Amino acid sequence: MGFTLQFTKGHGTGNDFVLYTDPEGDHPLTTAQIVAVCDRHFGVGADGVIRAVRSRNIDEGAAALAEDDGAEWFMDYHNADGSIAEMCGNGIRVYARYLIEQGLVELESGDTLAIGTRAGVRDVQRATNGFQVDLGRWKLEGGEPLVRAKELKVARPGLGINVGNPHVVVALADEAELESADLHYIPLIEPEPMDGANVEFVVPYDPLIKDGVARISMRVHERGSGETLSCGTGVAAAALATRHWAGSAAPNAWRVDVPGGTLGVRMFATQDGEHVGLSGPADLVYTGTLELG
């Protein structure tokens, strides 16, 4: 049956999303519809689709409400190929802004908005440069698989990191190598993680630390979306991996440059272990309607 999608286009450092509101959970898109919407030639064009649904109206929302009964809204995130992702660091910051501008929530500076995701409840706040999210506890996961991207002559060891969704971070020699890597193709990961992974390629600046902030540049191939201009959870994973390699001298404040802009990462201690936070711009660009078959 046909459906008129009233959507908003948004992005966080060029990582772009189509957002729409479905409070009662009546209008999940099919895989084919998501692929059509995200198509950059025949659709709106986006790296993913975010459905704003009340947590009580989506199956996975029950776990979110059990964790925090204030998590009224759930971020139902799908990659451009229609696959589900547990978490999206840029998406959730753009989603917070969307909920505010749609009049669905209020968020004063200093207040926290709890949002349900498949990775658990995540807390979002306004920040000087946009919005920030506490991505929660992170963990090393998946060991050190070998990664091969087109144009990289040899397979490189990566580091598996989970920040709610899976990542493999690979250090490259220099900016020239980062620029020449062809990330259009899915990088080969050996051994292949069961559910795939997002792959980040990073190069530290020289010197790594300036004014107490560590700095790296990064490009990413996202699971389910291909190369994107930015990936928030990937940026956090890249900073965590580089800190892991740099050893104890590395700080907990990081600046990560991606093709679409710059994001901030901060690691901080909490009662339940170390969390990682992400901050940066979250923009809404335009609204539109699309007839879906």
Ligand SMILES: N[C@@H](CCC[C@H](N)C(=O)O)C(=O)O
């Ligand atoms: N762009 C996102 C991550 C989106 C999900 C990812 N492709 C996956 O499949 O895990 C971000 O900003 O974190």
